[in-house]
Amino acid sequence: GNSVTQMEGPVTLSEEAFLTINCTYTATGYPSLFWYVQYPGEGLQLLLKATKADDKGSNKGFEATYRKETTSFHLEKGSVQVSDSAVYFCALMPTPTGANSKLTFGKGITLSVRP
């Protein structure tokens, strides 16, 4: 079946530090890959996505590249801010799609950024 594995957390960084959150997946075919962010007490917000191999998604200084050869979609940011403190979920949507297709999430990782 399809699965997403995220690195264990939580992660605590100082402001302006470099961030990497690892994500690897297992799926047949060519899934689409997503990063969602969830701020405390809120719903999920799409951070970025990539729909084919070698695509790079980017938003708000975050980037992730779809690596088919390593089945990975690691999230990076060059300089984190306190406001980036949240839970980050990696997810995939498999192909082919239909009634039984669903977004498969990783367990999520909590990022805390201290001033």
Add this chain to the structure above:
Amino acid sequence: DAMVIQNPRYQVTQFGKPVTLSCSQTLNHNVMYWYQQKSSQAPKLLFHYYDKDFNNEADTPDNFQSRRPNTSFCFLDIRSPGLGDTAMYLCATSRDRGHTDTQYFGPGTRLTVL
């Protein structure tokens, strides 16, 4: 500007007392989803509507039902809530069910069963 709206944001109910959560969308999307998210866990899909076609997940308890009276609205009914149903309930929408279609989430309803 809100695209997916959930009401109420917080709901407290008593064990066994039916409760209904509401979701509306201004995106005119075909697909509406309901997820359950327990503390420190990933969201778990309960069911979804593709237009008027209801699609239940195999492991969703019968206690959970849903209605979609029109394109814009979808409701989650919990017929006899148990303590284990305390969770955040997230509604999401997508234009279609293709693998490139993004799901847009609402802010969630935090349900507490006492």
